[in-house]
Amino acid sequence: MTLKNMETLKKEDMNLADKIYIFDTTLRDGEQTPGVALTVDEKIQIAQKLNNLGVDKIEVGFPASSPGEVNAARKIKARDLDSTLVGLARCLVSDIDAVIDADLDYVHSFIGTSPLHRDYKLKMSKDEIVQKAVNIVEYAKDHGLTVEFSAEDATRTERDFLFEIFNEVVGAGADFLDIPDTVGVLTPIVTHELITDLKNNFKTPLSVHFHNDFGLATANTLTAIECGANQAHVTVNGVGERTGNCSLEELVMSLKVAYGIDLGLDTARFYSLSTLVSRLTGIKMPINKPIVGANAFAHESGIHVHGILNNASTYEPMSPEMVGHSRRIVLGKHTGVNALKSKLKDYHIDLNENQFRKVFDEIKSLGDSGKCVTDDDLIAIAITELSSARETPIVIKGLSISMGANVSPTATVKLEIDGVEKETASTGVGPVDAALNAVRELIQDTLDIELEEYNLEAITGGTDALAEVFVISSDSNGNRSTGRSTNQDIVMASILAVLDSINKLLLIKRSI
Known part of the structure; x- marks a missing residue:
């Protein structure tokens, strides 16, 4: 089966929405990554790049949490970006007012709906939670905001109560219904069932916000889109609380390449965006990170x-x-x-x-x-x-170094000179000096040399870096030659470079 036929078959089997929106929450949920705190200027840089990429919506922060968040939102808004800017808010009037104060027109408002959140965090009944959600949606709509309502921990909420609260907020005017998998417990099969059920019961666009606790955020989000979800919450590099969120680049490229669904984003900007977010957040990407990792290609x-x-x-x-x-x-x-x-x-x-x-x-x-x-x-x-000598009259056959506290290093070197093996030991101020002294002693009857220049350089970083040694030697007749060697052992690299130079001098001497 060709790739084209596979794409056609997939699309025929899917209940795709007419328009799929990308809602990026790097600046909000991404910044909630433990240890991450972005400055206003850093948020502006990321927002600008997200806008240039072409994402539909950017959640710029949680205005009620600090004056700095309001300031950041205002400054990003002043950039007059094409992307819609969103502010997070709890179901509190003061939170909605903070979003308005930040000059934002779109609010993402949430309240916990699962038994765990009702009983242990909010300590509220179902009726109280529904009423609070309805009141805040009505308040936000009365103030001209687009409202996306999130039932926090929706995937651990009883299905009948999830439907009940969604029905009530739709009646109050909610523009999007968001289904957060707050602790990442969904599987693709359960996602398929849940989103299909919701699509069959609600005309209001559905949004999904899936976390990656079991490594399934992208897979679950793709499944939700297959079943008709209209919008996906994502973050650059998949950053976010605990193990993060659905990865922006993984989702978009999976849709584009595997599904044949092009969302119109400028995907050639992904690597530079990923690099910027990694640098600003201090979160290094694993080398095997899909799409943007060092080993991806x-x-x-x-x-x-x-x-x-x-x-x-x-x-x-x-x-x-x-x-x-x-x-x-x-x-x-x-x-x-x-x-x-x-x-x-x-x-x-x-x-x-x-x-x-x-x-x-x-x-x-x-x-x-x-x-x-x-x-x-x-x-x-x-x-x-x-650059090595083509003929090697002198070849190293053995090397050992002996060192101790307050004792000069001793190098034992064995050379084969014109087919005859010779061995000696010499000391020096260091292991390289001791080894080269031993070489000089072994070849003194063959060639009298002077080491005019010695250069050592580590090719790359790390303790296992290759050492590159370059030398210039001269003989008693004024002939000069270079020698070069690379080796993980500095002493061996030094000996091989010197022998390379000596072999060249010998060839010159014997050709005269």
Whole structure:
């Protein structure tokens, strides 16, 4: 079955609303993430990006909670955004007044309806809760507001009481009915039953606000949309209380790619929006976060990379460009020949077959040791191979370092020089100095050298970073040569760089 046929079949089986609204609550529910507090300027930045993305509604905050929330709402409103701005309010006149004071025209008002909320939080009867909800909806409508009414903890509320309170607030003028899965207990099957039942009984548009406690917020929201929900509450990166909310980018891209439902958002803005929210909230995204995670379009396996290089759709459900992301070919133990050749081509590094094989083996070896090889690592390894002596009269055969408190380090080095193995031990002010002193002692009968320059650099961060060593050596006849090496062991990298330089000097000496 083709993807097109699958989309057609799905749409025929669904009860889709004529218009699906995206209601983003990053600035309200997202900010309720423990440890997150956004400044007014930060809220403005996020609101502007959400507006540019094209979301229908932005819940800018809870005006009654602080003067700062009112100030933020006013300043965002002053930006004259295309998105509708929303303020949260409890079923209290003072909360509605705060929304009005914030210069907002749309209120999202809520009250707990489940037995747990009635008995332990509100300590109110069903009748009292219904009357409070009706009064506040009427008050808000009398003041010209669009009203979205939320039955908090709706998914743990008795079905008959949920229908009763919804009937009453619709009669009072509510414009949207919101079904919050406040503690994320829904499953797709139960969601299907609940939303279908509500759609069959209410003409008022339905909104859903699902939490992610069991990792089902996006799946449940998609199910609700299949059953006719008119609006989905979401947050950027899925941030929110406890484990968060339905993820904006996951929902929109699932609808666009898997369902063939394009909501008209500028999805190429997702990655930059995600990055901004992550930076401002301090909540780092897991590397395997769908759509916007660092690994969302990263590939290492040789089989996968081979497929990607021929046709990206083999191992990607969408192109990274669709969400403003980028593809990465990662090097490591699973790297294949095609991936490495592609990387080298990207950096315009041309190796012969022998050089390529050595670089490939080095990448595999580093991967087997548990290291993820970065592009910078690869460039250093490839350049080292390009600049290395083609013949190696001197080869290292062994190295050991001995160190102790208040004792100079001792390096024992074994070299093979023109087929003959020699070994010695030397001390130095540090392990590198001791090892290079041992090398000088072993080669003194072969070549008299002076180390003119020594440079050490860590290619990438971390304690397992590759060390790149570059040296310049000269012999007694004034010949100079460079040497380069990359290795996870600084001492070994230093010895190999010096030996590379020495081997070049030997080749010069023997060619004269």
